Amino acid sequence: MGAKPLPILTQNLPVRFQAPAAVRIISSPVSHDWPALQRRLSAVLPRRAVVAARQELLAYDCDGLTLHRHQPPLVVLPETTEQVAAVLRICHQQGVPFVARGSGTGLSGGAVAETEALVVATSRMRRVLQVDLPNRRVVVQPGVINSWVTRAVAGDGFYFAPDPSSQVACSIGGNVAENSGGVHCLKYGVTSNHVLGLEVVLPDGTVTQLGGELDESPELDLRGAFIGSEGTLGIATAITLRLLRAPQSVAVLLADFTSMEAAGEAVRLVTAAGVLPAGMEMMDRLTIEAVNDYLAGDGVSEPEYPPDAAAVLLIELDGQEREVLAAAELTERLCRQAGARQVRQAWEAAERARLWKGRKSAISALGRRFPSYYLQDGVVPRSALPRVLAAIDQLSQRHGLPVANVFHAGDGNLHPLILYRDGEAGVRERVQELGGEILRLCVEAGGSISGEHGIGSDKRCYLDWMYSPDDLATMQLLRRALDPLARANPGKIFPTPRSCAESARRVQVLRAAGVSLPEEAVVF
Numbered sequence: 001m002g003a004k005p006l007p008i009l010t011q012n013l014p015v016r017f018q019a020p021a022a023v024r025i026i027s028s029p030v031s032h033d034w035p036a037l038q039r040r041l042s043a044v045l046p047r048r049a050v051v052a053a054r055q056e057l058l059a060y061d062c063d064g065l066t067l068h069r070h071q072p073p074l075v076v077l078p079e080t081t082e083q084v085a086a087v088l089r090i091c092h093q094q095g096v097p098f099v100a101r102g103s104g105t106g107l108s109g110g111a112v113a114e115t116e117a118l119v120v121a122t123s124r125m126r127r128v129l130q131v132d133l134p135n136r137r138v139v140v141q142p143g144v145i146n147s148w149v150t151r152a153v154a155g156d157g158f159y160f161a162p163d164p165s166s167q168v169a170c171s172i173g174g175n176v177a178e179n180s181g182g183v184h185c186l187k188y189g190v191t192s193n194h195v196l197g198l199e200v201v202l203p204d205g206t207v208t209q210l211g212g213e214l215d216e217s218p219e220l221d222l223r224g225a226f227i228g229s230e231g232t233l234g235i236a237t238a239i240t241l242r243l244l245r246a247p248q249s250v251a252v253l254l255a256d257f258t259s260m261e262a263a264g265e266a267v268r269l270v271t272a273a274g275v276l277p278a279g280m281e282m283m284d285r286l287t288i289e290a291v292n293d294y295l296a297g298d299g300v301s302e303p304e305y306p307p308d309a310a311a312v313l314l315i316e317l318d319g320q321e322r323e324v325l326a327a328a329e330l331t332e333r334l335c336r337q338a339g340a341r342q343v344r345q346a347w348e349a350a351e352r353a354r355l356w357k358g359r360k361s362a363i364s365a366l367g368r369r370f371p372s373y374y375l376q377d378g379v380v381p382r383s384a385l386p387r388v389l390a391a392i393d394q395l396s397q398r399h400g401l402p403v404a405n406v407f408h409a410g411d412g413n414l415h416p417l418i419l420y421r422d423g424e425a426g427v428r429e430r431v432q433e434l435g436g437e438i439l440r441l442c443v444e445a446g447g448s449i450s451g452e453h454g455i456g457s458d459k460r461c462y463l464d465w466m467y468s469p470d471d472l473a474t475m476q477l478l479r480r481a482l483d484p485l486a487r488a489n490p491g492k493i494f495p496t497p498r499s500c501a502e503s504a505r506r507v508q509v510l511r512a513a514g515v516s517l518p519e520e521a522v523v524f
């Protein structure tokens with residue numbers, strides 16, 4: 001089924017930057033001598049740190065986005081910054097592209113070598129290097145798993161705030177590269193708000209420091225530019241994280257509704273009243289059913305969430321005890337005003353954990369019912385939530401593909417999960433077409449094509465719905481300053497004429513309409 005032509009959105013967008021100079025990066029597939037490279041890499045790495053056996057390489061052929069698979073020719077598993085630097089120096093000398101990889105839980109195809117490239121996996125870089133509680137910071141290697149950070153300091157009353165639902169598996173290096181979010185990012189901000197400094201190996205093998213140990217430093221914020229750059233500027237090898245004091249009091253409210261619209265209205269009322277929850281998450285009927293089944297399989301006798309609800313909201317409030325009590329009372333009242341049938345308050349740690357367990361296992365729960373899923377990640381203004389959710393439902397029916405919704409409602413960060421059965425003829429194309437239409441809805445509602453999962457290879461063809469060719473060219477200037485030949489994670493983030501025929505066509509149409517575009521802005 002062919003994709004429908006998209007509107008020329010860039011025509012109506014303001015140009016955010018004017019590209020000051022020519023940018024022309026053409027990545028053409030080059031064949032490399034992999035056996036020779038394997039020998040060179042083996043000489044600078046510990047034993048069994050170079051993976052070349054076909055069977056073992058299978059583990060690296062995709063990330064959490066299983067629609068696309070590409071087996072890399074070679075994977076290395078360095079343990080130290082010096083080893084990463086040695087690997088990237090060899091790649092630099094031989095013109096070999098490389099792809100950084102953390103735990104491979106990314107959902108936009110970022111850690112996958114689409115074209116022939118060396119995969120540099122950080123799964124043996126899992127040491128907590130320094131814990132500095134008086135200054136509330138910790139330094140970790142990039143392969144350290146997100147939840148281990150809090151585990152290392154929880155006994156002293158501290159925690160690390162960014163908590164993606166994948167936090168028991170994803171790496172801090174991956175979180176940095178994707179600028180990941182999570183349940184607590186509504187109040188506490190995303191990864192970039194919690195990273196003070198980065199040690200980075202640049203694509204030529206140079207080791208450098210971006211940011212530092214202090215909250216503020218007067219330099220150009222290259223730390224900020226690196227966070228969210230999806231492995232296209234180099235490899236982070238040590239990361240200094242900010243820690244927070246655990247709050248004195250925490251409550252979780254579970255409110256259930258007979259429609260998604262009513263739940264969306266509750267989100268609007270609570271935020272309009274000035275309550276700032278630590279997290280505010282929504283699940284729809286399909287997700288509730290799947291999660292209740294999943295927890296029942298785990299020995300939970302009563303359904304955790306009301307089985308006949310059309311939507312539930314989980315709202316976490318934290319702070320000083322009196323403040324939380326007042327916020328809980330107000331939030332409950334506003335949820336009832338929006339149409340909540342019941343509002344349950346959980347104050348005990350064990351009960352709170354049970355409520356969150358369902359939310360955090362939602363994707364696995366849906367995965368049990370539907371063998372394949374495609375998880376999208378778009379953002380809309382909170383006020384547009386009810387309208388966009390209704391439109392997603394219509395799209396789901398039109399395409400004949402079920403869509404489950406489980407998402408960070410407080411941030412307007414949608415995660416529609418398109419469920420399908422792989423193997424059905426043409427189903428992958430239909431799934432991708434529906435995913436694209438959902439993202440187009442988000443952009444048209446004044447939102448974005450990504451809240452936290454990044455662009456990777458999955459959404460690069462949609463980037464020019466949001467940015468003009470000049471914007472894209474200017475982003476490439478920064479990238480080229482650090483990586484002149486675009487060898488770091490080649491082909492990711494930016495639309496290319498080869499991978500995005502529709503983007504190339506849009507440029508042609510703009511030109512034909514008399515819009516002046518620099519030649520250089522169009523070829524990446």
Ligand SMILES: Cc1cc2nc3c(=O)[nH]c(=O)nc-3n(C[C@H](O)[C@H](O)[C@H](O)COP(=O)(O)OP(=O)(O)OC[C@H]3O[C@@H](n4cnc5c(N)ncnc54)[C@H](O)[C@@H]3O)c2cc1C
Binds near residue numbers: 122165171182453489
């Ligand atoms: C069930 C599930 C739930 C999820 N929930 C959330 C959520 O709530 N919020 C959220 O934000 N995401 C979520 N994700 C997405 C994913 O877990 C995050 O994007 C995570 O940060 C990826 O980390 P990773 O270690 O798996 O990275 P990978 O998938 O290995 O890599 C991701 C990107 O980071 C780059 N990279 C990895 N390490 C480095 C490094 N050291 N230096 C430079 N670049 C590097 C890679 O090249 C790639 O582009 C979820 C995923 C799943 C499967």
